[in-house]
Amino acid sequence: MSVTAKGQGRTAFAYLAPALLILGGLLAYPIYQLVLISLYDYGQEQVSGGAPLEFLGLGNYQKLLGDQQFWTVFGQTVAFAAVCVVGTLLVGAFLAILATRVRTWVRMTLFLAALGAWSTPAVAGSTIWLFLFDANFGFVNEVLGIQGFSWTFDKWTAFGLVAAQVIWCSFPFVMVTLFAGIKAIPGEVLEAAALDGASAFRTAWSVTLPLLKPIILVVTIQSIIWDFKVFTQIYVMTNGGGIAGRNLVLNVYAYQQAFAASEYGLGATIGVVMTVLLLGITMFYLRALKKSGEVL
Amino acid sequence: MRLKTLAAVLGVGAVVACAPVQSGPTNSGTDEQTGQLRVWLFDEVNRAPKEAVVKEAISEFQGKHAGVTVDVQYIQVSSRAERFKAAFSDPKSAPDVAEFGNTDLAGYVSAGGFSELDLGKWDESKDLVPTILDTAKVDGKTYGVPWFVGVRALYYRTDVFTELGLKPPTTLDEIATTAREIRQKKPELIGISAGGKYLFAALPFIWAQGGDLAKSDGGKFTATIDSAEAKAGIAKYTELIKDDICPPATCAGNGGDASVEAFRAGKAAMTIGGDFNRKSVDASSAAGKYGVVPLPGKDKGSVAPAFAGGNLLGVMKGTQRKTLANEFTQLLASKKYQQKMYTAMGNLPTFADVQKQVADSDKFLEPFTKTLQSGTKFVPVTPAWAKIEAQTVVPTMLQEIVTGAKNVDTATADAAKTMNAAFTS
Structure with missing residues (x-):
């Protein structure tokens, strides 16, 4: 390495330093605290100085990973998040394509409706859905003529209802982003495909989709992270995790087991495990894409 | 193994470096008079x-x-x-x-x-x-x-009881039979509005049978929710949350407020409510046509211990x-x-x-x-109880039984295990 390259490296580092400092403060320190707390028996007594701190090492992790319920909830969370991600992407992509093919006023209406759903606060949205699907007075049951049917009692209808709500409030992001992506594809590329005699499906599959891949990548990772961390919808719509806790997802489980019960050490442990899992999923996804030849 | 060592080293390093924050002693010592x-x-x-x-x-x-x-x-x-x-x-x-x-x-x-x-x-x-x-x-x-x-007692609709020629139940067992009879004759009514999350309604059933949540041995608590007496009480309570009395789809998710709400709305012939619910019931469709008796105990004339x-x-x-x-x-x-x-x-x-x-x-x-x-x-006087309550151990147990996910034996055994873990932690 030449002297100038070294000097350039230093200059580059100096330029990056402020950003690194902020990242360090906002990201590294909380994660350090999270890991630290997860190694202790850290409850309300310890926080307010009523009891001495006890170092547990990996005790919290052993307890958590040895708990049958954790694995059940974990499985449910993965499946629930998967359904939400796939649903969000499908609905978002379908409507984005639709938006490119309809007249301006239809598109505007669609966008306004989507933005409405997007900007509704999660608690309000969940409550409105609960009203719509109320067993006795809900609009949906009245239309379907099934008054008295409780959507939130059965495990699967409850999960389905919450998943629908999650998809409803997160598809607009996918739709808007993909719509922008489709619009950004240069017209001449599509024209060339048309001149070569490619069918509409062939154009979509071999031209549009590869060009959209980076955008799809971003929205997929975003959706995975969001849907894995769903809290509000489950907490509000299933009244804190459903009948006998059968609609629990990791975040609600962590809140109930750890924070409501003032077991901050255990809560931090669940936080660390979730962070590691999400990092793992994201890494795996990135690597899979890299293998398929995508430039990242 | 290597990872574990590394984590342990990191952990020890962290302790030496710094530990999670604790606030200092809270006793101030001063005693100001103004x-x-x-x-x-x-x-x-x-x-x-x-x-x-x-x-x-x-x-x-x-x-x-x-x-x-x-x-x-x-x-x-x-x-x-x-x-x-x-x-x-x-x-x-x-x-x-x-x-x-x-x-x-x-x-x-x-x-x-x-x-x-x-x-x-x-x-x-x-x-x-x-x-x-x-x-x-x-x-x-x-x-x-x-x-x-x-304290809570048994609210009942006087008009419904008069119409059907019924008397308020005088033993714990009679609650279920009376409630069942009402729903049979008036299917639009819930026999007794009981809730799967209504802990304070379930406790008297356990206590009336001579059971308890836990026992204390010199400050050391052990769960007794899986004892024969407690199980008898739990079986009696969960019997109420069945299609022929209070359908699970409606009642399993209810806590105290929702249970009383069904009575207020005129949808239930009985419920377990507190003296503090009086004003809200008087302001409802049940006003003027309800009475209250102590929740009966196991034997005729006795009262089930209330929370x-x-x-x-x-x-x-x-x-x-x-x-x-x-x-x-x-x-x-x-x-x-x-x-x-x-x-x-x-x-x-x-x-x-x-x-x-x-x-x-x-x-x-x-x-x-x-x-x-x-x-x-009363509930067990230990900080662990707050944890058990936050983790909704007992309501979850009741809900598991009324939905048929577990039978009384398994559900109570599992609940006892979770409670004991909290008592000893």
Whole structure:
């Protein structure tokens, strides 16, 4: 390495330093605290100085990973998040394509409706859905003529209802982003495909989709992270995790087991495990894409 | 293995470097005789009458103590856990005197939040009902003065019972048979509105059979929820949440409020409600056509032991005005102001003689005072109970049984395991 390259490296580092400092403060320190707390028996007594701190090492992790319920909830969370991600992407992509093919006023209406759903606060949205699907007075049951049917009692209808709500409030992001992506594809590329005699499906599959891949990548990772961390919808719509806790997802489980019960050490442990899992999923996804030849 | 070593090394490194924050000792040692006394009381749906009584007490107190002002803050019951946790962690933001629920006591005391009270010099304290005063004790030490008590009894619709020629149940077993008969003859009605999350309705069933949640052996708790007696009670209670009495799809997710709500809406022929539910029931479609009897026990004529809920007034450990705080607590919890609070809010007093007075003047209270006199019970007095409650161990167990996910034996065994884990942690 030449002297100038070294000097350039230093200059580059100096330029990056402020950003690194902020990242360090906002990201590294909380994660350090999270890991630290997860190694202790850290409850309300310890926080307010009523009891001495006890170092547990990996005790919290052993307890958590040895708990049958954790694995059940974990499985449910993965499946629930998967359904939400796939649903969000499908609905978002379908409507984005639709938006490119309809007249301006239809598109505007669609966008306004989507933005409405997007900007509704999660608690309000969940409550409105609960009203719509109320067993006795809900609009949906009245239309379907099934008054008295409780959507939130059965495990699967409850999960389905919450998943629908999650998809409803997160598809607009996918739709808007993909719509922008489709619009950004240069017209001449599509024209060339048309001149070569490619069918509409062939154009979509071999031209549009590869060009959209980076955008799809971003929205997929975003959706995975969001849907894995769903809290509000489950907490509000299933009244804190459903009948006998059968609609629990990791975040609600962590809140109930750890924070409501003032077991901050255990809560931090669940936080660390979730962070590691999400990092793992994201890494795996990135690597899979890299293998398929995508430039990242 | 390598990873484990690495983690252990990192862990030890972290301890040496730094440990999670802890706030310092909260006992201030000072005892000022003037200044502002800060008080936290719970907000209520209809707070005005409570506020009026409290204001009266304050002006009496300020009249006796020159240079002292009392500042009252009304905090929300729903966010109390966060408020109190914050107050314990930061004594500067904490009040001197606070109202709190008696089920929260053990957790607050072990968090070092409240100081021990010496009621010996307070004459009136000898008239406090002993079982109610017990709800203010941890390991034999008193940390609060019971301000009011709440018990539940059996509400029933007099019009429905008259129409069907029924009498209110006189034994625990009769509750299910009566409720079933009502729903059979009037399928649009719920026989008795019981809830899968309604712990305080389920407890009397367990206690009436001679069972309990846990037993204490010198402060060491062990779950007894899987004992034969407790299981008998749980079976009796969960029998109510079945399609022929209170369908699970409607009732399994209900807590106390939702259970009483079904009765208020005229959809249930019976429910288990508290003396504190009276005003809301009187303002509902069930007004004027309901009666209340004590929840019957196992044998004819007996009363099932009720849960002695209620609120305490206590002095915070970090207070800088200990004497003033004690005096204000004793004033607000005195017979005079409990009587006033009863008139204003309908809160049942905790003094035996005041209880008798109000019951004599108001026939409605009779089933409740009768329930109180025949003995009440309480949840395990240990900080672990707050954890067990937050983790919804018992409601989950009840819901598992009513949905058929587990039978009584398995569900109670699992609940006992979780409870024991919390007791020993």
